[in-house]
Structure formats: structure tokens, C-alpha cells
Amino acid sequence: MKRGRGGRRVLVTAVFLAMLAVGLPAPLLARVDVPDAETLAPLHYDFRRKGPAIKREDRWEELTRGVNLALGKPYRFDRQPNYGVTRDEGDVWQLTDGKLVPGDKIWFSKEAVGYQGADPPATICIDLGQVYPIDAVVARVQGGGAWEGSFRYPLQFDVYVSDDDRTYTRVDSVRKREYRDQRGALFDLPESTGAQPPGNPLPHPFHFGRLRTRGRYVALRMTLASAYGALDEIAVMKGDHDPAKVTFDPQQATTLLFDAVELLYPRDRMRVPTNVAGGFSFAVRDSRRDTRQPVTFHIDVPAAVTLSWSGSASLRSQEHARDGRPYREYTLTTVPSSGGLSYFYIQARPEPLGAMYFHAKHEGVRQPEQRVELTPFEIPPAPALNRLVFAHGWTGTPLQSRWPGGAKALRHFGFTHASVGSWEMPSFYGTPEFAESQKWLDQEARPAGLKVCLTDSPFHIMEALWAQEPDFAEAYGETDPPRKRLCLSYRGKYYQKEIERIVERYRRRRPDLISLDVECFGHALEHVQKCAPCRRLLDARGVTPVELATDLYAETASEIARAIGEAARALGQSPPPIGLYHASPAYRYHNVFDFAKLYPAGCQFDNPEVYVRCWPAAAAEIIRADKRLLPPECPVIAWTSPGTLDWEGEAPSGRLFDTLMEELLNGATGTLYYLPVHLCSEDLAAQAQVARLLAPFEEIVAASTLCDTEGWRQGDTGHISAIRSGDEMLVLLADYEHLGKTTVEARIPVERPVDAVELLTGKRTRLAPGANLLHVTIEGGYRSRPFYIGNRWRQRTGGSSRP
Ligand SMILES: [Zn+2]
The missing domain is CATH 2.60.120.260 (Galactose-binding domain-like)
Incomplete structure (x- = not known):
């Protein structure tokens, strides 16, 4: 990769592949810290x-x-x-x-x-x-x-x-x-x-x-x-x-199937956790002319494997023998939604497993069977975290509350927050489902140590709720030709109702962290130029369209934050920090041109998207760019798309490890997941691993400043990220351009003799001025290697050789 100083990246790209560097199969039940490349590779x-x-x-x-x-x-x-x-x-x-x-x-x-x-x-x-x-x-x-x-x-x-x-x-x-x-x-x-x-x-x-x-x-x-x-x-x-x-x-x-339903899994192997329930999703290809007819999915697993499903239709199972071995066939009859068959939980007894077979049956036709080889593995638990944030993001409680093993399983992977999803309408409050989800939060999630993260789509939901009202037209801008696009300077009845709706959600759920997606500002600049009320405001205030767009966003955000803050104080709670989805200072998706106006009155943490399909170098670039532009006290919590078992091809599962590491070692303190249904067992293991490795160093991550790593790299390979807090550093040496075994070398600027400890292996090197070359061999499914640099390893880790 070549990177210009001006920031524009020229990348000769992306993908993975024919895994020619074939790793050895993971030994049964070994605590594999770095999964071999083959395990995480696509077909x-x-x-x-x-x-x-x-x-x-x-x-x-x-x-x-x-x-x-x-x-x-x-x-x-x-x-x-x-x-x-x-x-x-x-x-x-x-x-x-x-x-x-x-x-x-x-x-x-x-x-x-x-x-x-x-x-x-x-x-x-x-x-x-x-x-x-x-x-x-x-x-x-x-x-x-x-x-x-x-x-x-x-x-x-x-x-x-x-x-x-x-x-x-x-x-x-x-x-x-x-x-x-x-x-x-x-x-x-x-x-x-x-x-x-x-x-x-x-x-x-x-x-x-x-x-x-x-x-x-x-x-x-x-x-x-x-x-x-x-x-x-x-x-x-x-x-x-x-x-x-x-x-x-x-x-x-x-065989190519047309006018058929196929159940698909992107790899020919899957690792199954033995000590906690993991997860995975199937994709569904439905090319029938009439997609409303129900389909029965058959999933046949060795009897040592237990499956359950996050959806509401019931998953039936029946024991039988397959090739003389005990198997259990699960069946699920449902009308599949386009794209996927949502989340399955999976766990196995620690023994050799064999294959999982699956097929769809519909309109009396049994479609061809697919096969995935299963191997057991153990996911070591993550410790309790105090400063870092890992949460499901846009997901309602069912996917989490139905997790076998309950909220403790989520803690096992390092989740710090349970998530209440975005689209909860006021009518939901009276339902048994709402009572059930609130009970789960109060009686399971919180006692297990999880906080609560709430996401919401203000104004988007306002439109969904009230657009049918005869006087809702007042919320749309006057343009010629007329377009039904919300006016950003509208402060009338529905605007007030919308703020009250969000406050009511806060009162009901009492979240500890809020992420709001104020989507209507996506067209802010164009809007204020075309909308009559906004143009009048431009004249009245004597500002430019860019300034007005920013000001309106900041005013709206501040008003929501103030209303939530008041509600919190009335309940005796401290106001939760609010982040605005991708109102990121470096990338103008939401047309915020002056982040200082938004922070800290309207939002208290930066919440940029890292939807780069877990291309870790790009994630690093996004987080770093924001961190540079923000006041040092402003936390950055990313939005990450796992991008692994989602068929989007680009990301072997190890990429989540690398992406989380790049986020956290470039100034972020956590992440919310955009598509949590794509967090497969390998991703959950990677998150737990990141949480385990960084738990002793949370304070460094939370109080970090960026190191300028330009010029650190020796040789022509490697990607280097680093943060510093006081005289300690966390450094990430990575190679995202190769799959095989490579060596990355860096000169770490140190002012006196310090320890450099590789977190994955506990291997210690002494660095000193003039003898500051750090090198690491990278192979396997994780392409990054984190290091602690400093002289307080013992205090940080309690003396253990590894975190
Ligand atoms: Zn307007």
C-alpha cells in the first residue's frame, strides 16, 4: 500500500484467497490464540x-x-x-x-x-x-x-x-x-x-x-x-x-438452482465453541417466483452439537443415525426473509465432531444438501472491562436475551453493554415483548454486569410514526418542485413530539450509552439551499449554507441531549453520553462541518462508521483522522461491520481481531456492531481475545494520544499504529498485504531503556535509545501483533507473563 501524506490512499487491493500458505489443522481443543490462516479463510x-x-x-x-x-x-x-x-x-x-x-x-x-x-x-x-x-x-x-x-x-x-x-x-x-x-x-x-x-x-x-x-x-x-x-x-x-x-x-x-431456495454457508468448515455458545448465520438464496410460500430448512448435526435459533419460529429436532453415528436433525419451517436466516447459536461437546449437513425443502422439492466440516474449540473468557465498550449496536434484545447461557455468555466474549435496538415504537411499550425484554435487561443483563446501550433514529422514526397525520406536511421543507423531505429548521409540533418520544425511550430503558442516527442531515447542505423556510433563515441569520447546516444539526442534537439530560436528572441518574452516528469530523456523511459546535453540548462521543468490511488499515485511517481533529477528551466509539461471515467476501474472520486492534490502538475506546447477526463464533472469539489482551491497559487506551508512526517502519512491509499515555505505549505491528509468514520491523522511538512485550506471546525484548528495533514474525489468521512498551508491565498485569 502506498499512502500519500495528503491522505488519499492508493490501494492495490483487496481480497483473499487461495490459501496457499496452508496451516496445520488446529489441535483438538488447544487454546489457539492465533487461529491458523486456513481456518479463517474462505473456501x-x-x-x-x-x-x-x-x-x-x-x-x-x-x-x-x-x-x-x-x-x-x-x-x-x-x-x-x-x-x-x-x-x-x-x-x-x-x-x-x-x-x-x-x-x-x-x-x-x-x-x-x-x-x-x-x-x-x-x-x-x-x-x-x-x-x-x-x-x-x-x-x-x-x-x-x-x-x-x-x-x-x-x-x-x-x-x-x-x-x-x-x-x-x-x-x-x-x-x-x-x-x-x-x-x-x-x-x-x-x-x-x-x-x-x-x-x-x-x-x-x-x-x-x-x-x-x-x-x-x-x-x-x-x-x-x-x-x-x-x-x-x-x-x-x-x-x-x-x-x-x-x-x-x-x-x-x-447444479445451478433456479426457482429454488438454497441454504448457504460461505465456507466448508466451521469451528464450534465447547465452553460457551457461539453463533453463525446462513444465507438464503430464494429465486422462486412466489417467495411467500414457507420453506423447511433441515440442519443435520452430530449429536454432540446443540443448535438453537434467535428467531421466533420453533426449531424442532430429532435424533437419528447417520453413517452409523448419532446425529440430530433440526428442522425449521418459515417464510425466509431475503438474504438470510437469522442467527443460530451453536455449542458442542469437546469431542471430534464430523460434518453439519443442511438443505431446504419447499413445494415438495428437496434441494441438494450442503456440507460443512465442524471442529471444536474453546474460547477463553474475557475479563471484566471498565473503560472499553463492546456492544451489539442496532439489535433488539431478542438476539441477546435468547443466547444460551444468558447474559453471562455475552460477558464471556467481552460485551460490556446489552443493546436495545433502534426501531422501538411507543406502541411497543404495552406489549408482553416489551415487558419481557425489560425484564431481561433488569434481571439478567444488569446483574451480570452489562450496561445498556440504546440506539435510535430520530426524525426517521418521526416520519414513520406521524407522516399519515393530515398536518404532518408542516414538517417538510417547501421546495420547488415539492419534495417530501424533512425541513431541518422545522421546530413545530412533530419535532417536539419526536424529542418527547426519544426522552420517553430513555425513561423506559435508562441506557448508559446512546447512539443516535440523525439521518435527515445526510442532505443538509443541498436542503438548506433549496428549502424556502431554510433560505429565509439563511437571510435572517446572515450565515452561509454550510454554517446553517452545521448550526441546525448542532441545535437539534443539543436539544435532544438537553432533554435527555433533564429526564436523567429527574430520575436521579447521570445523563448518559450520546454519540451521533457518523457525525464524524473527518468524513462528512452527515454534513457536519464544524465539529466543535456539536461537541460536547450535542454529543459527548464521536461515533464514526468503520464499514470497510474489516479492512483494518482503512479502519485505522478513519479512526485516526477523527482522533486528530477532536479535542483530546472526546472519546471515539466506532461503528464496525464485522464483515466476515456475511458473504461480503473480503474479510476472513481474523480481520475482526485486526480491525478492533486498529480501532483501539488509533484512539477509539470501543465499538458498536452494525450487523451483529454476522458475528460468528470466530468473531466472538476474536473480540474476547482483544478484550483479554487489552484489559490490563484500558487506562492507556482511554487516555491515549496518537503517536506519529511515519518513518518507524523498516523494510517495505508492514502497517504500524501506536498510542501513548505518559511514558507507556501500545504499538500494533501488522501486515495486511500478505497472508503467509512475514516479518515486520519498526524502530520505536524510546528515550530510555524499556520493555517491549508482545501481548500474544508474552515475549519480552529490551529496547533502548540506539537499540530500538522491534521485529515480529506474523503468520496465521490474525495479521496484527500488539505490543506493550514501557516499564510497568508487572503493575499492569499483576505480574503474569501474559495478559
Ligand atoms: Zn428546510
């Missing part, structure tokens, strides 16, 4: 391509010269396009209509076809009408990391052909390169990894050539690498060979 990838490499200079016009068999032909999806900006009735013909979207931002065009949500992989299958000789498939796909890194090139493309729509053969496959030591069938096109500023949008014609194959059906499967994907055209180029002489590799034969 093994070793396709041998025959065709030319994917090249930056490839041009659609050249690649599609000849006979395009796909032109005007019908196609099917196994996942319906669902990106609102591109979606229209033309989605079912635009990919073969021969028309390219002009320009580089194809995701803005109705002529394109787009997906929102990375999972599950999306397949487009073209029916050529009869069997043809096929030489190439070309697809023009958006990438470049445009728009906050969201439109990235897919992680993987697979091309399939079939004569009969029953047996498909994979004839080409290519994967994105993420690491310098990654080999195999890879492409490598420049794009942003997702921290701001965004990269340059660039649709690329992906060329799968020299196929010399045949088929009537041609399918292109894309495993998306980020939350969005878009393409605008697919060509299938006719070959001049004899189709009768084509042979197929039986190893590549597969």
Missing part, C-alpha cells in the same frame, strides 16, 4: 484458467467483435436484482440488449442491473435457444471502489455452461487479488478499499476467453465483494470450433 480456491488474464486495458468493443450469441436472448436470475436506483422492468432484458450505459457510473442508470447486499452470490443465466460453440463471455461490471468504496469489483466470477439446464460445468473462474503473496487465478484492478475518499468508478469488461466450449445455457455467477454490485451488459461470443468435439471436466460439474 479453498484453485481454479486453473485457460483464458487470458483480466487486464486493465481490456476494451468492450474489441472483446465483443464477432458474433454475440447473447444479443436479445432471455435470461434468468437466481437472485432478483434489488438495487433501487437501477431497478426497473427492463432488468429482465437490459443485460443482453446490446446497449452500454454511457460514462463510468453505471450504478446510476436504469439501464443497468444492480444488487444491494453482498449475499448471496448472484447468478445470471442466459438461454441461447440452442447449443452453440462458445469462445468467450464478456460482462461489463461496476467497480473502482466508487461511492464510499461500496461499488467494488466482485470478489469472484464463475462461468458455467450447460446443454440441458440440468448439469452445468464451470468453464472459467477468476478471483480478485488482495494479498501480495496470493497466487492462482486472480485479477488485480485498481480500486479503493473503502475508506474515504472514494475511489474512481470504473466499469470493467471482464473477459472470460479462450473457452472453446459449448452450451445452450450460459451462466455467470458473481460473488460480490461489497454491499453493492452492478453490471450493464453480458456478451457470449461464438466460437469457430466444432461443438461436438468439446469435452467437459467432470470435476467442474455442478
Whole structure:
């Protein structure tokens, strides 16, 4: 990675891969501090391509010269396009209509076809009408990391052909390169990894050539690498060979399902905790025409494994024998929601396990079975934390309250807060569900030592609650043409009701920490320029639009904070700190241009997004940029997307360890999770590990200042982060560019002899002025190594060799 001083990062990117550095399997029940790379890797990838490499200079016009068999032909999806900006009735013909979207931002065009949500992989299958000789498939796909890194090139493309729509053969496959030591069938096109500023949008014609194959059906499967994907055209180029002489590799034969429900898991292995219940999610691909019909999911596990589900439908189980071994089959009948089958809890007895098998059955059809190999592991518990924050974020209590083992299990992983989710409406208060969740908070979570974190979406909820009222129009700005967009200077009845609603939520839940997403300010600058009441205010106050946008946000936030503060004091509580979701000083998602106006009256901690799919270097950059701009006493608590078992491809689970470490060693004191349903057992283990390693040093993390690590690195590999408090430092040496074994070296500026202790191993080195070279070998699933630098190890850790 090259990093300019000006902050713009040029990153030759992202992905993972064919794990060529094969680690040994984890020994049964060993306390594995650093999971081996293979455990955390996605599916093994070793396709041998025959065709030319994917090249930056490839041009659609050249690649599609000849006979395009796909032109005007019908196609099917196994996942319906669902990106609102591109979606229209033309989605079912635009990919073969021969028309390219002009320009580089194809995701803005109705002529394109787009997906929102990375999972599950999306397949487009073209029916050529009869069997043809096929030489190439070309697809023009958006990438470049445009728009906050969201439109990235897919992680993987697979091309399939079939004569009969029953047996498909994979004839080409290519994967994105993420690491310098990654080999195999890879492409490598420049794009942003997702921290701001965004990269340059660039649709690329992906060329799968020299196929010399045949088929009537041609399918292109894309495993998306980020939350969005878009393409605008697919060509299938006719070959001049004899189709009768084509042979197929039986190893590549597969079934592609259309008009079906598939239960999917992104890896072929899973580790299952033995001493606490962990978790995982399945993805569901539902390509049926009528998705309202119920589906029965069958999940067959060794009898030593216990499953339960966070959803409300009942999970039934029945013991049986499978290959002579005791198994338990769980069945769940439900109408699956798009995307996923929410959270399963899983725990196993400490013994060799075998495989988990699963399939879906619907409309009388039993879909093919999938298999995941299970191995047991132990997750050492996290200690109690006093200063750091780990909370579920946007999640209501059920996912947490149904956790087997109760709130103590959450403490086991290092969670400090239970979370009450965002969208609790006033009508919820009278329900048994509300009483049940409050009882869980009062009688289980708090006694177990968890505090409570509340998230809310002010004004968004106001609109949802009262937009149907006849006089609600007063809350919208007057624009020409009129648009139903909330006026940011509106202070009328519904504004007051909304503040009262938030205060009432506070009174009911009594949270210790609040994160508010004041989403309506996302368009603040544009709004104050177009809205008549706001323009009048511009004149009256004699300020610029930028100033008004900032002032209105600060006023709104301060008013909410003041109202909550009063309510807290009336109840004899101290007012909880409030953070504003991504009202981040470095990145202007919410159009806050002057953070000093917001802090501390309107918000008391900074709450930036780190939705970079656990690309740890980008997380470091985001947190660091904010920390630099904030007053030193302002805490930073990030919003993190685990980005691991979420099909978004980019992040082997170890990335959560690395990302949390980068956040905490760049000035953050904790994180809220954006999509907690994606916290798999490996992520929970990583969080517990981070909590364990940093617990003795919480004070350093909480009172830290950033070290300028520029120039510390020796050699051409490594990423270095460091914080300091007094004469102690926490330093993170990492290598996010390689997967295999590498060495990172750094010169640590020290003024006198000090200890450098590697937290994971307890290995101690003595550093001194002039002898300050610290080096570490990095291998395995975690790519970062934290160090304590100072002379108070014994006092901090109670004398133990390791935290
Ligand atoms: Zn307005």
C-alpha cells in the first residue's frame, strides 16, 4: 500500500484467497490464540484458467467483435436484482440488449442491473435457444471502489455452461487479488478499499476467453465483494470450433438452482465453541417466483452439537443415525426473509465432531444438501472491562436475551453493554415483548454486569410514526418542485413530539450509552439551499449554507441531549453520553462541518462508521483522522461491520481481531456492531481475545494520544499504529498485504531503556535509545501483533507473563 501524506490512499487491493500458505489443522481443543490462516479463510480456491488474464486495458468493443450469441436472448436470475436506483422492468432484458450505459457510473442508470447486499452470490443465466460453440463471455461490471468504496469489483466470477439446464460445468473462474503473496487465478484492478475518499468508478469488461466450449445455457455467477454490485451488459461470443468435439471436466460439474431456495454457508468448515455458545448465520438464496410460500430448512448435526435459533419460529429436532453415528436433525419451517436466516447459536461437546449437513425443502422439492466440516474449540473468557465498550449496536434484545447461557455468555466474549435496538415504537411499550425484554435487561443483563446501550433514529422514526397525520406536511421543507423531505429548521409540533418520544425511550430503558442516527442531515447542505423556510433563515441569520447546516444539526442534537439530560436528572441518574452516528469530523456523511459546535453540548462521543468490511488499515485511517481533529477528551466509539461471515467476501474472520486492534490502538475506546447477526463464533472469539489482551491497559487506551508512526517502519512491509499515555505505549505491528509468514520491523522511538512485550506471546525484548528495533514474525489468521512498551508491565498485569 502506498499512502500519500495528503491522505488519499492508493490501494492495490483487496481480497483473499487461495490459501496457499496452508496451516496445520488446529489441535483438538488447544487454546489457539492465533487461529491458523486456513481456518479463517474462505473456501479453498484453485481454479486453473485457460483464458487470458483480466487486464486493465481490456476494451468492450474489441472483446465483443464477432458474433454475440447473447444479443436479445432471455435470461434468468437466481437472485432478483434489488438495487433501487437501477431497478426497473427492463432488468429482465437490459443485460443482453446490446446497449452500454454511457460514462463510468453505471450504478446510476436504469439501464443497468444492480444488487444491494453482498449475499448471496448472484447468478445470471442466459438461454441461447440452442447449443452453440462458445469462445468467450464478456460482462461489463461496476467497480473502482466508487461511492464510499461500496461499488467494488466482485470478489469472484464463475462461468458455467450447460446443454440441458440440468448439469452445468464451470468453464472459467477468476478471483480478485488482495494479498501480495496470493497466487492462482486472480485479477488485480485498481480500486479503493473503502475508506474515504472514494475511489474512481470504473466499469470493467471482464473477459472470460479462450473457452472453446459449448452450451445452450450460459451462466455467470458473481460473488460480490461489497454491499453493492452492478453490471450493464453480458456478451457470449461464438466460437469457430466444432461443438461436438468439446469435452467437459467432470470435476467442474455442478447444479445451478433456479426457482429454488438454497441454504448457504460461505465456507466448508466451521469451528464450534465447547465452553460457551457461539453463533453463525446462513444465507438464503430464494429465486422462486412466489417467495411467500414457507420453506423447511433441515440442519443435520452430530449429536454432540446443540443448535438453537434467535428467531421466533420453533426449531424442532430429532435424533437419528447417520453413517452409523448419532446425529440430530433440526428442522425449521418459515417464510425466509431475503438474504438470510437469522442467527443460530451453536455449542458442542469437546469431542471430534464430523460434518453439519443442511438443505431446504419447499413445494415438495428437496434441494441438494450442503456440507460443512465442524471442529471444536474453546474460547477463553474475557475479563471484566471498565473503560472499553463492546456492544451489539442496532439489535433488539431478542438476539441477546435468547443466547444460551444468558447474559453471562455475552460477558464471556467481552460485551460490556446489552443493546436495545433502534426501531422501538411507543406502541411497543404495552406489549408482553416489551415487558419481557425489560425484564431481561433488569434481571439478567444488569446483574451480570452489562450496561445498556440504546440506539435510535430520530426524525426517521418521526416520519414513520406521524407522516399519515393530515398536518404532518408542516414538517417538510417547501421546495420547488415539492419534495417530501424533512425541513431541518422545522421546530413545530412533530419535532417536539419526536424529542418527547426519544426522552420517553430513555425513561423506559435508562441506557448508559446512546447512539443516535440523525439521518435527515445526510442532505443538509443541498436542503438548506433549496428549502424556502431554510433560505429565509439563511437571510435572517446572515450565515452561509454550510454554517446553517452545521448550526441546525448542532441545535437539534443539543436539544435532544438537553432533554435527555433533564429526564436523567429527574430520575436521579447521570445523563448518559450520546454519540451521533457518523457525525464524524473527518468524513462528512452527515454534513457536519464544524465539529466543535456539536461537541460536547450535542454529543459527548464521536461515533464514526468503520464499514470497510474489516479492512483494518482503512479502519485505522478513519479512526485516526477523527482522533486528530477532536479535542483530546472526546472519546471515539466506532461503528464496525464485522464483515466476515456475511458473504461480503473480503474479510476472513481474523480481520475482526485486526480491525478492533486498529480501532483501539488509533484512539477509539470501543465499538458498536452494525450487523451483529454476522458475528460468528470466530468473531466472538476474536473480540474476547482483544478484550483479554487489552484489559490490563484500558487506562492507556482511554487516555491515549496518537503517536506519529511515519518513518518507524523498516523494510517495505508492514502497517504500524501506536498510542501513548505518559511514558507507556501500545504499538500494533501488522501486515495486511500478505497472508503467509512475514516479518515486520519498526524502530520505536524510546528515550530510555524499556520493555517491549508482545501481548500474544508474552515475549519480552529490551529496547533502548540506539537499540530500538522491534521485529515480529506474523503468520496465521490474525495479521496484527500488539505490543506493550514501557516499564510497568508487572503493575499492569499483576505480574503474569501474559495478559
Ligand atoms: Zn428546510
